[in-house]
Amino acid sequence: MSSGPLTDVRVVDLTAVVMGPYCTQIMADMGADVVKVEPPEGDIVRYVAEGPAPGMNGVFMNVNRGKRSVVLDLTSDEGAAALRALVETADVFIHSMRAKAIAKLGFDYDAVAAINPKIIYTNCYGYSRRGPDAERPAYDDTIQAECGLPAVQKELTGDATYVATIMADKVTGLTALYATMMALFHRERTGEGQEVEVSMFETMASFMLVEHANGAMFDPPLGPAIYPRTVAPNRRPYRTSDGHVAALIYNDKHWNAFIASVQPAWNCDEFATLALRARQIDRVYGLLAETMLERTTAEWLQLFAELEIPATPINTLDSLFDSPQLNAAGLFETVETPEGLVRFPGVPTWFSRTPGRVAGPAPRLGQHTDDVLDELGLTSDRTETTVSDENRPEFINNRSLGATEPG
The missing domain is CATH 3.40.50.10540 (Crotonobetainyl-coa:carnitine coa-transferase; domain 1)
Incomplete structure (x- = not known):
């Protein structure tokens, strides 16, 4: 049939x-x-x-x-x-x-x-x-x-x-x-x-080597076989004041929208481009983690929706059925x-x-x-x-x- x-x-x-x-x-x-x-x-x-x-x-x-x-x-x-x-x-x-x-x-x-x-x-x-x-x-x-x-x-x-x-x-x-x-x-x-x-x-x-081959692909190697962003210790769902939220404030569009709304002080040469942030990605994740503690999950999700920043609460597998x-x-x-x-x-x-x-x-x-x-x-x-x-x-x-x- x-x-x-x-x-x-x-x-x-x-x-x-x-x-x-x-x-x-x-x-x-x-x-x-x-x-x-x-x-x-x-x-x-x-x-x-x-x-x-x-x-x-x-x-x-x-x-x-x-x-x-x-x-x-x-x-x-x-x-x-x-x-x-x-x-x-x-x-x-x-x-x-x-x-x-x-x-x-x-x-x-x-x-x-x-x-x-x-x-x-x-x-x-x-x-x-x-x-x-x-x-x-x-x-x-x-x-x-x-x-x-x-x-x-x-x-x-x-x-x-x-x-x-x-x-x-x-x-x-x-x-x-x-x-x-x-x-x-x-x-x-x-x-x-x-x-x-x-x-x-x-x-x-x-x-595994799609992204992790990275610098090791070249002869001579330009770096180890690892993609730094995915192994940054602070890369994890952010803890909020009442739970967790997953968000990726990564590219320049999302970053600029976030700092304009939440952290104007981060509008500086140090974080100006994706390339600059990528070189210190774990520090960036750490700073974001501290900021996320200031609001509830619902407040962050509402803001991220307004700013068109990818974000979601953390689902359980059981919740997928609903x-x-x-x-x-x-x-x-x-x-x-x-x-x-x-x-x-x-x-x-x-x-x-x-x-x-x-x-x-x-x-x-x-x-x-x-x-x-x-x-x-x-x-x-x-x-x-x-x-x-x-x-x-x-x-x-x-x-x-x-x-x-x-x-």
């Missing part, structure tokens, strides 16, 4: 956890038929939090909405044959296993392209195969550390900490999405399929699911002709195995299997053709 720009695109999704599933969730919302191939025990993110039903927590349901779950054991002849049949019908094949693991199962690029030469085959790795760390395991926390995020946080706060969101997973998922779409665009023009590689470490190193802006923009979509009504944070983009939308509920484990195998004409070849107790959570007992190991 979708009208999204990826309508009629079929994606065979062997990813797990968040990085790959986030990528393919967006594809599903944009109209693609995403067939999620799971092991008998299921994608491990099914079990990282409580939910309204076993294996159906908020994280899993959000990044796997609108997909079809098929349980296959790729170590069995039947499971491998089913996946090969599925590959024949696919436009995209995407996985998040290490290179040796997917090759051992017989589904590396060469094997898949031999079945379907026009396929777009996307590898989601921790580290590029072209480096010495190719086979190292990787998770969001370790990649955050390796790409320098905790070190940058230490510059800001004095303590090396992770960012309080799984940034590496999500940024790499978005990168995998745009890389896959570029390959599909090339195929539309030329008819050529190809292999795509997206790795967490390389993606996050590139992401945001007038987000609700007017239609970000949230309520979907009826077997687990009850679910209010999804939906599609943040808008298309005038091919709009996306929340593709539907997330699947129960193996929910669509019969349907997909029927579509492939494999009904008569199916066999009944169960997962041994020592290899699965006790509440899973699905018919399957087995599965891949999570990436």
Whole structure:
């Protein structure tokens, strides 16, 4: 029923956890038929939090909405044959296993392209195969550390900490999405399929160095790899007389409007230009912090609105669901699911002709195995299997053709 720009695109999704599933969730919302191939025990993110039903927590349901779950054991002849049949019908094949693991199962690029030469085959790795760390395991926390995020946080706060969101997973998922779409665009023009590689470490190193490369980009270096404004210790929401406010009084227009209204004494050569203020940015932030204590949050927000200075109170994540802006923009979509009504944070983009939308509920484990195998004409070849107790959570007992190991 979708009208999204990826309508009629079929994606065979062997990813797990968040990085790959986030990528393919967006594809599903944009109209693609995403067939999620799971092991008998299921994608491990099914079990990282409580939910309204076993294996159906908020994280899993959000990044796997609108997909079809098929349980296959790729170590069995039947499971491998089913996946090969599925590959024949696919436009995209995407996985998040290490290179040796997917090759051992017989589904590396060469094997898949031999079945379907026009396929777009996307590898989601921790580290590029072209480096010495190719086979190292990787998770969001370790990649955050390796790409320098905790070190940058230490510059800001004095303590090396992770960012309080799984940034590496999500940024790499978005990168995998745009890389896959570029390959599909090339195929539309030329008819050529190809292999795509997206790795967490390389993606996050590139992401962090967008602004932080700074003086280190030059030969010889003109300074360290750091963007001073973002690590200034006084760069934080300003404390007011009764709370906090976030404001960016940064460019010359905003600065001049602020000092004319609040601090005329700062109209001096010392702070006259953005370049001069940038050289002493932490001092500038400190002076602003002292000034912000003089009024209430509401008073500052009213003034900043009059001066057209970017400013906002500090929201909680829960408060986002009640945001007038987000609700007017239609970000949230309520979907009826077997687990009850679910209010999804939906599609943040808008298309005038091919709009996306929340593709539907997330699947129960193996929910669509019969349907997909029927579509492939494999009904008569199916066999009944169960997962041994020592290899699965006790509440899973699905018919399957087995599965891949999570990436």
